[in-house]
Amino acid sequence: LAKTTQPISMDSYEGQEVNITCSHNNIATNDYITWYQQFPSQGPRFIIQGYKTKVTNEVASLFIPADRKSSTLSLPRVSLSDTAVYYCLVGANSGGYQKVTFGIGTKLQVIP
Amino acid sequence: DAGVTQSPTHLIKTRGQQVTLRCSPKSGHDTVSWYQQALGQGPQFIFQYYEEEERQRGNFPDRFSGHQFPNYSSELNVNALLLGDSALYLCASSTGQQPSYYGYTFGSGTRLTVV
Numbered sequence: 001l002a003k004t005t006q007p008i009s010m011d012s013y014e015g016q017e018v019n020i021t022c023s024h025n026n027i028a029t030n031d032y033i034t035w036y037q038q039f040p041s042q043g044p045r046f047i048i049q050g051y052k053t054k055v056t057n058e059v060a061s062l063f064i065p066a067d068r069k070s071s072t073l074s075l076p077r078v079s080l081s082d083t084a085v086y087y088c089l090v091g092a093n094s095g096g097y098q099k100v101t102f103g104i105g106t107k108l109q110v111i112p
Numbered sequence: 113d114a115g116v117t118q119s120p121t122h123l124i125k126t127r128g129q130q131v132t133l134r135c136s137p138k139s140g141h142d143t144v145s146w147y148q149q150a151l152g153q154g155p156q157f158i159f160q161y162y163e164e165e166e167r168q169r170g171n172f173p174d175r176f177s178g179h180q181f182p183n184y185s186s187e188l189n190v191n192a193l194l195l196g197d198s199a200l201y202l203c204a205s206s207t208g209q210q211p212s213y214y215g216y217t218f219g220s221g222t223r224l225t226v227v
Contacts, residue, residue, distance in 0.1 A: 034215055043116070043202045043218025044155065087154060100145070100204070100216055102154035 004088045018054060018075045020106050022088030024067050024070040033071045036087045038105070044087060048073070077107075083110045116205050116219035124225045125193050133188040136194075137205030138214060140219045144186040145216065146178060147202040155202055161186050162208040196227045205221075 005023040013019045024033070032051050036044035048055055048103040050062040050071070075082055084103040117209035125131050137144050143162045147155035149203040157170035180186045184205075190197055200223050204216035 003136050041200070041223070043204070044216065046215030049215060085154075086209070093211075101157055102147075104154050 004103050006086075006088050006091075006103065008104065009109070011109045011111055012078055014110050015077050015090070018078050018082070018108060020073045020075075020086055020088075020108070021070055022073070023070045024088070024090045026088050027068050029087050031090045032069075033062065034089045034091075035060070035062065035073045035101075036089065036102075038085045038087065040110065045087075047098045065083055072077055078110050080112065084108060116203055116217050118201075118203050118222050119218035120222060121220070122223045122225075126227055127193055127195060129193050130189065130191045131193060133190075133201050133203075133222045135188070135203030135219060136204075137184050137186070137203075141207055141217065142184050143206045143208035144180060144184065145204045145206070146186070146188045147204065148197075149200040149202055149221070151199075154157035156176045156206060158188070167208075179185070193226045195226050198224060198226070200224075 003026060010075050027056040032049055033046045034049040038044040048062045050059050052064050052068060053054050054063045063072040081091055085107050087102050089100055089102060091100055113137050120135045123131060145160040146154055148158055149155040157199050158172050158176055159169040159178055161178060164219045175191045177189045178186060188201060193210040200221040202221045203219045206216050
């Protein structure tokens with residue numbers, strides 16, 4: 001499984017756009033990039049997943065450069081409720097038995 | 113649409129005891145994975161069940177065992193509890209044989225405290 005590296009923590013003011021970058025130099029050809037959000041004492045929640053270029057949903061955008069060795073999760077106009085830990089995961093997503101491995105994640109603190 | 117349900121929500125056990133945690137997957141999901149999350153750490157993969165068999169296992173001792181039932185629900189058993197087993201235990205469900213474009217669905221976990 002490809003190893004991921006992301007900042008341990010980030011602070012942002014309310015209303016700002018937040019970008020969290022994840023490095024995954026050993027990503028394999030069939031690996032997808034997935035981001036999860038976790039609040040204290042809750043299970044992680046799926047945010048977004050992508051393979052290449054840009055993916056956008058109602059919550060976030062995911063930017064993946066051509067070499068796919070990194071990815072950036074973008075949260076537009078964050079609010080206090082976006083304070084959470086964000087995990088970047090890389091792994092195969094072609095069906096079958098999908099072992100998903102988490103790192104330490106990035107603790108985002110949104111400041112009023 | 114019910115999500116992943118875990119029980120109990122909290123549990124206190126004594127060292128050396130045994131514990132059983134339960135998980136009901138999201139409707140339509142047939143694969144269950146278990147994770148252990150210590151305070152301040154990311155979730156660590158324990159094992160995954162599909163078609164009532166353990167399909168993958170993380171780096172956990174044999175004290176950790178599981179079971180999946182015909183209705184896809186699952187149990188996690190931990191024997192000979194150690195203080196270090198204190199953690200949040202998370203269950204995640206997914207569809208085993210199809211691409212999981214929407215990722216895993218996690219339950220809220222069981223907080224196990226070993227004293």
